[in-house]
Amino acid sequence: MQVALDRLLPEYIKKFEAYTPSKPDAELMKLYGCSRLIRLNNNENPLGPPPASQEVLRRFPPEKAAQYPSGDAFYLRRKLAERFDKDPDQFLVGNGANEVIAFVIKAFCRQGDNIITADKTFAVYEWVATFSGLEARLVPLKDHGFDDQAMLDRIDERTKVLFVCNPNNPTGRYWNRARLRRFLDLVDGRQIVVVDEAYCEFVEQPDFPDGMKLIEEYPNLVVFRTFSKMYGLAGLRIGYLAGSEELVAAIRRTCIVYSVNTLAQESASAAVNQDDHVMRTRRMVNEGKSFLTRELARLGLPCIGGEGNFLMVRLPMSDTLAYRSLMKQGVMVRSMTGFRFPNHIRVTVSTAQAMEAFIEALTTTLKAHEIP
Amino acid sequence: MVTSANIDVTLTLFARTTFLPLATSFVEKSALALGLEEGDALTLTLAAEEIFAYLCRTGAPERPVLMRCRGGGYFVETEFLFQPQEFDMRAFNLAVTPSLDTGQGIDETGLLIASRMVDRFHFASHDNGLRVSLTKERAYPAPPDLTTAVTRPLERFSIASPEPEELKELVRLIHSYYKGHVLPGNFDFPGKVADMAAARAYQAFVARDDAGHIGGGIIWGFPTQKTVGCSGPYVFGQPQSSVMARELIDECIGAVAKTQAVGIINRFPTEHLPVGYFERLGTLTVETSSGRYTEMPVLYRHLQEDPGATVWAHPLLKDFLEREYNRMVFARDIKSIRDEGEIRSQFSVISAEFDKLQAVVTLRPVWWGDDAQETLARDVEILENDGIHAIFFEMDLGRPWHSRFSPALEKTGFQPRLILPNCGKGDIVVFQHGTESN
DSSP, X not given: OOOOHHHHSOHHHHTOOOOOXXXXXXXXXXXXXXSOOEEOSSOOOTTOSOHHHHHHHHHOOGGGGGSOOOTTOHHHHHHHHHHHTSOGGGEEEESSHHHHHHHHHHHHOOTTOEEEEESSSOTHHHHHHHHTTOEEEEEOXXXXXXXXXXXXXXXXXXXXXXXXXXXXXXXXOXXXXXXXXXXXXXXXXXXXXXXXXXXXXXXXXXXXXXXHHHTTTOTTEEEEEESSSTTOOGGGOOEEXXXXXXXXXXXXXXXXXXXXXXXXXHHHHHHTTOHHHHHHHHHHHHHHHHHHHHHHHHTTOOEXXXXXXXXXXXXXXXXXXXXXXXXXXXXXXEESGGGTOTTEEEEEOOOHHHHHHHHHHHHHHHHHTOXX | OOOOTTEEEEEEEESOGGGHHHHHHHHHHHHHHXXXXXXXXXXXXXXXXXXXXXXXXXXXXXXXXXXXXXXXXSEEEEEEEEOGGGBOGGGGSSEEOTTTSSSSSOEEOHHHHHHHHSSEEEEEEETTEEEEEEEEEOOOOOOTTTTOOOOOOOSSOEEEOOOHHHHHHHHHHHHHHSTTSOOOGGGGOHHHHHHHHHTTSEEEEEEEOTTOOEEEEEEEEEEXXXXXXXXXEEEOSOTTHHHHHHHHHHHHHHHHTTSSOOEEEEEEEOTTSOTTSOEXXXXXXXXXXXXXXXXXXXXXXXXXXXXXXXXXXXXXHHHHHHHHHHHHTOOEEEEEOOOOXXXXXXXXXEEEEEETTTTEEEEEEXXXXXXXXXXXXXXXXXXXXXXXXXXXXXXXXXXXXXXXGHHHHHHTTEEEEEEETTSSSSOEEEEEETOOOO
């Protein structure tokens, strides 16, 4: 029996290329023949989760795994509400920020609608829209940052959601408070504005806007945050969105309850007020960035950097070839062709030891593939 | 504008000679409706008649065949889809042995006869069975002023998708500024390039100023779902030629980065191609217009993070694979195939894809059997007798049985030339007949 896939699949799914995640580390190490694998590809925190979260993980009673989790992350939402001085109903927790992207798009968009974002940013906004049969309008970056005016110019009556990644992954550029306010003022409530603040905890600039504080003024604003980056809980998949009560109540209709496991909820709750962990991580990132920028300058490689625990490096060679060469030496970076930045790699800023290993492997790679 | 691009017409019938007039009538009327001139429609019809009659001779009369005519704007394709188990598979080789037929020596099959009549012929196995496809392209007039176009230095430029007239202008400028370069044959006909772009067979970017003057461009297409074929970048006497070339390449890569393609192949690079963007896969031997043979580099750019893979290979190929994988830094676990006394098929089947415009034939395995060497030798002989000397064989290392053809390939004069990473179920090794690899 054959499945009539040709008839069953919508055209927009047929055209969509599924994302292939990396193989597990052990498999990669076997194939690439390396005895170590330094992961600098996913902007993970090498310090791991904050101590309080680690304690939760250590003490988690195995028998609790037999019980369903809180369907709506009851205690975590309370904790977030306390931290940000809001009502628990202003939060929705998802299985990673990726899931809350889908909540928003499903809540507001139907066939014929469009979303607007940048062409060179976190790809999941574009993916979810595209495989939902919606148009993703991609606005070119300007000076490596989101182009506010160009985004506003692309709005039409079918535009439902504007996604702004602040600071932008992978360029690290950000909109300051005044610029974000101006944008929100000009949108004037006609569309939903999502500000993805996945990397906000790494930003120390005084003019960086705190989306949480703007929610009370702008009822069309949705803020995304994650526990995967600063809080080192990427393996547990947990992120959340915040907005006005009315807006969050609307989005909740498309929310899949029970999608976030107990361990993730409890670890995240413990992480919320761990400011020491934030300070320690920032210190490590600042030191790592100083080292990297100095060493990359010595190698004559231009960097595109800004806020966040990552740097983008322009190479004099194909980034996909550099990826393979670095993997052979046990260093895993993100090649940026898929982000539409050919010949660039993105490197997670990590411990001093990891940064030294990266520079050494990169130096070897550049020598091995030197252009005559 | 109403065009014939991407219109399908289908007919399902039995492989019985009584249906032959219906089959030919279907092809002829469809071809005319889809935009072919009368002469070309008749040629396609005759080729289709040859195939259908052949299917009637080789299959049981109650077996269904799906015929489809597809208009692609600049071409019409007729395809036949059927289940292999319902036909004598051996009959789908280009040439058959005397034991299958009554004649002496090598007998030409209907497939070969049909292939001579059309511009592209393709016989291959696919997910739902076997597929024979015949393609006839529209004839385009060669413009008299192909090499006289000029442009001016641009003070500023931006990269944009060209309108059809701009694309034709780009093609004329390419001929004008790149005299003596090897260019894709389709570029001889600007109208055809415009039609191919309308049918999404080609995509392009131009670098132009606000007044619409074109300073450069790049053209690419998707020869297969997993590969992009690009040519250029072309830059026409511009002051910032390297900046323009780099932006054109960056935009081209950006445009294909999120498609199903895993790599870009550039067989028509120019001196403006920025360094560090492409890797050298190897070379292929090509015949120049003067009849001499030359080694043409094949440049490649992988678009994805390679996850590493297991490939299957005959020991004969191991040295070549190890050398090439090491040079290109592809992590591969090479597993050897071996004969351990299992039951073997007695016959083999090899599909053929003809590109008459480029005088190229690509062979691919459909079925492996003990007579692989004889089958390959016969195919080569008959192709060479037909004046075709660019004969390739593609082996998919993700399909272990493909590697069983290795000894036969070596004995019939094929050499492995290059590897296309991840371009099939696994990596594809391209063999070329009658050449020495570099």
